[in-house]
Amino acid sequence: MGSALDGGPRLPPDGVAETLLQFSVSGIVLGSMVALASLGLTLIWGIEGFPNIAQGDILTLAAYLTFTFSAGLGLPLGLAGVIAIGLTAVAVLAIYFLAFRPLKGAPLVTLFVASIGVALALRGVIGFVWGTELHNYPLTVSRDVSLGIVHINPVDLVVVLSATTLVAILYVFIYKTRIGTEMRAVADVPQLARVSGINSERVLQAAWLVAGAVTATAGVLLGAEIDVDPQLGWNLLLAMFAATTLGGVGSLPGAIIGAVVIGIAMDVSTVWISPTYKVAVAFLFLALVLLVRPRGLFAK
């Protein structure tokens, strides 16, 4: 499987330009998944004020649910994915009620530590229910399609298109609906939002639900590209944080751009260094951003 996270595309292209382009394509695939996950991260970070470490395990949960509904219950993959997204989003809302809402007003570090607890608990549940062996979606292996000088796998194409579609939906939601506007208000100027009568509790619930759904989508797509195991989402955390930091915390376009940049950087780097060091590339980007422009590209 021409997986974006493991080793890049299978076909060795010729020529430097083609190689770089090919890896850029796989980087975009990776980047689109990271982008969705980072959107979920930055959404909550912007509204609640803390980074939710459990993001990774939410990804994993969605992937496992997709696997169960498709391979286990025989549903078509698309339907399984949609169900998984719905269930995961609800689970995230439940987590909000159980773990985070009781901590309203607590220092942000406390919320952050609570999110660590959620991450571990979620991972434990996933590992207990599904075991630790690798699983895969029931995807038939298909041949790469040629797009000019680069090759792309149909699955990769679906991933990128799905991600783009979801981003478009999210854009409409955040900028064109009333609840989306209220969300932006709460994120930007909480005091003013409160004063103008916005029901911040309702907005928070909506935010968690949306963040859960977006992150879940990333998880569903991720499971199509990579073997599903309990560490699936956790391994992506560093890339997500690097992307969010690069883009600027709380900035939605920033998260997307940051994620695509990081994705491309991580994959293109495998031209020169071993794929196992991809995580180091993400870390390097994080370090660089913090050194040069800590607020990120599009910070509020």
Next chain:
Amino acid sequence: MADYLVALLMFGAIYALLGLGLNLQWGHTGLVNLGFVAFFAVGAYTSALLTLRGAPLVVGPAVGLVVAGLVAYPIGRLSLRLTDDYLAIVSFGFAQVVQVLIINSDWTGGNNGLTGITRLFRPFDIEVRPYLQLGLVLVLVVIALFLLQRLTASPYGRLLRAIRDSIDAVDSLGKNSSNYRLATLMIGSALAGLAGGIYAHYIGYISPDQFDSTLSFFVFTGIVIGGSSHWGAAVGTLIFVSLMESTRFLGDFNILPVTDSQFAQVRLLLVGVILILLMQFRRQGLWPYRYRRRTSRGPHADG
């Protein structure tokens, strides 16, 4: 049975050292160091590599301590000018990078690790050795407790706790909080490095999977449970981490109808739930640090 207990205590004492180091960072200064285990690993590998190349045993852990402390410097400089969120993320990423580097380098033994590391108290009789080792670590724990207590009872310690409560307020008073936070990061990490060095020579072999990131979280939960007093952190970590690690063996007794691997997952779930509940109900842990009451002015008791 006695051997088992001594071994358990030995591990517990090493974990207690880790707990003391992380508690200085988190309980006293409010630093969230998610990559704590990386410094444990740095200390272990430094000590092992040095002694395998002929350095005397005493030098190993001492250098491990120094190297771990120094490695914390760039991490701190990078992230401490910003909010705590970033230290957590950077330290987290750092730990992942360290693990990747260890696994992929030949000179660290790669995935197989290093074996044949000089054991502690080698010239002594094999019967006596476990007790000597335990004695050594317990002495180190006591020394660390004493030194940390001295540090945190002083105005320096008070300033650290102020930083924990409000970085902005400390800065507004004209004191550079970043410097103190960096210092604490280095000291706590150095302590982890020392623990790593001792650990390597106790077990005799080290490999990357002994320094799993879950250990960071176990130690963290231990100090959160134990509270911010040094005793509390040491005891909390000792009991909690030992419990977590030793339940690996419970599977042998078939107490519960689950496999070893499932039990490991239940441990994770337990740790997670404990952390969430602690944050909601007892954020300060079982034995939080108690400040000293000041008597009213007049002839002074202790200043």
Next chain:
Amino acid sequence: MLTVDALKKSFGGLNVVDGCSLNVERGEIVGLIGPNGAGKTTLFNLVVGGLTPDGGDVFLNRRRITGWPSHRVGASGLLRTFQIPQLFEDLSVIENLLVARPNQSGERFWNVWIRFPRIHAEEAANEDLAWSVLDFLSMTAVANDLASSLSGGQKKLLELGRALMAKPLLVLLDEPVAGVNPVLAEQIASRVRKLRADGYTFLIIEHNMEFIMGLADRLYVMANGRILREGSPADVRTDRAVLDAYLGVE
């Protein structure tokens, strides 16, 4: 003592602070007022180091402190309080005051291990001072209580006390009586007056008109990022442009 010279700051094309200048002389109580959104808080943060200005300068006793980080500003004698009190919640009330004292030998790492007598002596002296501040604030009874147990008004007082312990040249108060009942507000006002009589200097941002009008020697009125008017409370109170600015925003 404090001179702000044509300070500028924009966010995304909006000139939040658009060339503001003001002046505070020793022993004065100067107020900064203006409608919501005028840019007062931004101006405040530009002075105390939370934000870097895009243009202009800040001088403290003729020393250029423009763009200095907040800890350097604090160390130079410019102390500030916070609108939402930033106390050390898990420290006792008196410890909150003790932390504020600058140049403590006991806060130097190496001294902790060797300079016991000096540290003890300093601590004793600082404690004496802290007790007299607590006396001044009428808070001696709660000295050993956790700061988190204080009422909102007491927290504001403690913030003031903490600033005093830090040997200030100038104290910037950020909405000292926001959300405070009138009785306590008057207590704060009377204490500020007493301190001024002892030679302290204050710059106060405040919305509470009654409070600031009765306290300040001079006022700056800020609107839309600029200083609209400067003058005594009596002058400003009846100024046409000032009234327009306030009414216009509503």
